[in-house]
Amino acid sequence: DTGVSQDPRHKITKRGQNVTFRCDPISEHNRLYWYRQTLGQGPEFLTYFQNEAQLEKSRLLSDRFSAERPKGSFSTLEIQRTEQGDSAMYLCASSGDSGADTQYFGPGTRLTVL
Amino acid sequence: AQTVTQSQPEMSVQEAETVTLSCTYDTSESDYYLFWYKQPPSRQMILVIRQEAYKQQNATENRFSVNFQKAAKSFSLKISDSQLGDAAMYFCAYQGGSEKLVFGKGTKLTVNP
Numbered sequence: 001d002t003g004v005s006q007d008p009r010h011k012i013t014k015r016g017q018n019v020t021f022r023c024d025p026i027s028e029h030n031r032l033y034w035y036r037q038t039l040g041q042g043p044e045f046l047t048y049f050q051n052e053a054q055l056e057k058s059r060l061l062s063d064r065f066s067a068e069r070p071k072g073s074f075s076t077l078e079i080q081r082t083e084q085g086d087s088a089m090y091l092c093a094s095s096g097d098s099g100a101d102t103q104y105f106g107p108g109t110r111l112t113v114l
Numbered sequence: 115a116q117t118v119t120q121s122q123p124e125m126s127v128q129e130a131e132t133v134t135l136s137c138t139y140d141t142s143e144s145d146y147y148l149f150w151y152k153q154p155p156s157r158q159m160i161l162v163i164r165q166e167a168y169k170q171q172n173a174t175e176n177r178f179s180v181n182f183q184k185a186a187k188s189f190s191l192k193i194s195d196s197q198l199g200d201a202a203m204y205f206c207a208y209q210g211g212s213e214k215l216v217f218g219k220g221t222k223l224t225v226n227p
Contacts (some may be wrong), residue, residue: 001132027226031213033213033214033215034163035215040216040219041185041217041219041220042205042218042220043116043159043205043215043217044217045214045215048213048214051181055213056212056213056214058214091159093215094187100147102149102165103215104161104165105151105156105158105159105160106158108158
């Protein structure tokens with residue numbers, strides 16, 4: 001078990017382009033979370049999955065954002081028509097089934113929108 | 115909505131000394147969990163310590179311990195015998211009935227040799 005992994009680690013894109021990030025959770029974890037962290041701030045919750053079901057979405061997740069977790073394994077987060085305000089670190093975390101289980105984080109994907 | 119406040123944007127400590135980082139939170143829930151996460155520069159966030167609200171005993175993990183005051187909604191982190199590798203951003207986080215973590219803005223800890 002190598003922990004939570006994310007790809008790519010860094011992404012630079014031009015405004016208006018679409019980008020997609022991938023997260024691979026710890027293998028036995030059924031819950032997967034996405035957070036966004038801007039400079040000087042703590043992470044903010046975006047959405048989470050229980051297996052393949054998306055159970056909660058933050059109001060921060062505008063209609064330009066979409067997340068999927070096909071087959072309950074890896075997850076993708078897509079941002080369409082990127083804006084400069086989307087520049088941030090996108091963090092993925094996973095945990096076991098219980099609400100008491102600790103969330104373990106991946107290294108993040110740093111997005112820069114020019 | 116729950117909120118987490120870290121009132122110290124930056125702290126510094128001498129190597130081998132002890133430092134305490136402060137965290138307060140606001141919630142109407144009675145059952146919840148509290149966490150301290152560490153985020154070194156350009157490295158991923160790792161769990162330092164967690165506390166279940168129903169437990170009166172303060173959690174400890176080696177050189178790290180917490181002072182959990184439920185009535186005061188306070189959750190401070192004490193780092194004893196500070197080491198250079200402790201230098202990082204430290205985030206306090208709350209998890210209640212919703213599965214999401216709610217984070218504070220963080221405290222940047224500098225360890226001076």
